[in-house]
Amino acid sequence: MGAERVQDIAKSSEETIPDAFIRLETEQPGITTVHGAVLEVPTIDYSDPDEEKVLSAIEDAARNWGMFQIVNHEIPSEAIAKLQAAGKGFFELSQEEKEVYAKPSGSKSMEGYGTALQKEVEGKKAWVDHLFHKIWPPSAINYRFWPENPAFYREANEEYAKHLHGVVDKLFKSLSLGLGLEGHELKEAAGGDNLEYLLKINYYPPCLRPDLALGVAAHTDMCTITILVPNDVQGLQASRDGLWYDVKYIPNALVIHIGDQIEILSNGKYKSVLHRTTVNKEKARMSWPVFMEPPSDFEVGPHPKLVNKENPPKFKTKKYSDYVYCKLNKIPQ
Numbered sequence: 001m002g003a004e005r006v007q008d009i010a011k012s013s014e015e016t017i018p019d020a021f022i023r024l025e026t027e028q029p030g031i032t033t034v035h036g037a038v039l040e041v042p043t044i045d046y047s048d049p050d051e052e053k054v055l056s057a058i059e060d061a062a063r064n065w066g067m068f069q070i071v072n073h074e075i076p077s078e079a080i081a082k083l084q085a086a087g088k089g090f091f092e093l094s095q096e097e098k099e100v101y102a103k104p105s106g107s108k109s110m111e112g113y114g115t116a117l118q119k120e121v122e123g124k125k126a127w128v129d130h131l132f133h134k135i136w137p138p139s140a141i142n143y144r145f146w147p148e149n150p151a152f153y154r155e156a157n158e159e160y161a162k163h164l165h166g167v168v169d170k171l172f173k174s175l176s177l178g179l180g181l182e183g184h185e186l187k188e189a190a191g192g193d194n195l196e197y198l199l200k201i202n203y204y205p206p207c208l209r210p211d212l213a214l215g216v217a218a219h220t221d222m223c224t225i226t227i228l229v230p231n232d233v234q235g236l237q238a239s240r241d242g243l244w245y246d247v248k249y250i251p252n253a254l255v256i257h258i259g260d261q262i263e264i265l266s267n268g269k270y271k272s273v274l275h276r277t278t279v280n281k282e283k284a285r286m287s288w289p290v291f292m293e294p295p296s297d298f299e300v301g302p303h304p305k306l307v308n309k310e311n312p313p314k315f316k317t318k319k320y321s322d323y324v325y326c327k328l329n330k331i332p333q
């Protein structure tokens with residue numbers, strides 16, 4: 001028997017939620033969210049002809065927020081809608097059908113359908129199930145974890161992966177120039193064309209106590225950059241100066257997170273963003289982050305051109321797989 005899925009727990013809860021999902025008071029969204037905030041995660045318009053302006057907006061957001069939203073990008077809304085319909089179709093299958101894709105026990109890879117990802121403070125649980133699989137490059141894909149239902153699942157994911165390339169390259173180029181490097185240097189130091197796109201689908205079932213539970217608990221993403229599309233249910237929050245702000249849902253926007261590897265490569269100039277998700281009482285929330293990851297044995301450290309006597313490296317250089325292992329097991333880096 002596999003682990004108990006939150007989707008099943010949600011169906012069988014009638015009045016309240018199991019204790020394990022009730023967060024500590026220091027985490028409960030009902031207590032810790034800033035309401036009526038004037039501060040907002042920056043929104044960047046990719047169709048703005050003023051390239052300098054776009055570049056400095058990205059640099060500024062990456063330094064000060066570690067998160068921003070992009071509107072008027074090149075990914076067609078139909079491609080996003082199809083990706084979302086495919087993922088929603090999968091999570092609406094029977095539990096038995098979904099378990100076919102369950103992450104095998106003992107597997108070292110992230111790939112597969114699953115529930116808890118890592119050990120959490122005081123054994124608290126997250127109100128979310130997920131499906132992970134790579135979508136790029138083709139040599140890294142394991143179709144064993146791509147659902148066969150709905151029938152258009154594969155096509156939807158392949159199309160979305162193709163549309164992502166332009167956005168990924170433009171982001172890396174802007175972030176690279178923002179560090180005073182040449183446009184191609186940052187992506188090269190992150191794995192170049194071997195960068196792997198790992199898709200995660202988060203499924204947050206309706207929750208009777210959204211004031212007490214959390215979807216994904218506070219964390220920074222381990223990868224380089226995350227490109228995320230949510231469904232239309234509000235839930236993503238970003239932390240800034242110790243306070244939690246809602247990241248406004250904007251239809252068709254791409255949410256970008258700066259992950260740990262970019263913070264490391266930039267020797268701390270860019271910040272990976274601390275974020276978390278809340279859940280909804282009536283509706284299921286879903287999101288589709290794609291984590292841009294260096295190949296597992298690729299070494300990442302502060303970019304050599306950014307370190308010198310005055311700016312010594314602030315981070316160790318290590319294999320991406322070692323970084324991930326330490327982070328998931330809460331071992332200091």
Ligand SMILES: O=C(O)CCC(=O)C(=O)O
Pocket residue numbers: 200202216221228230235236275276277286287289
């Ligand atoms: O659901 C979201 O909007 C964010 C999910 C997230 O942060 C993650 O899966 O790493």
Ligand SMILES: [Fe+2]
Pocket residue numbers: 219220221275
């Ligand atoms: Fe995240």
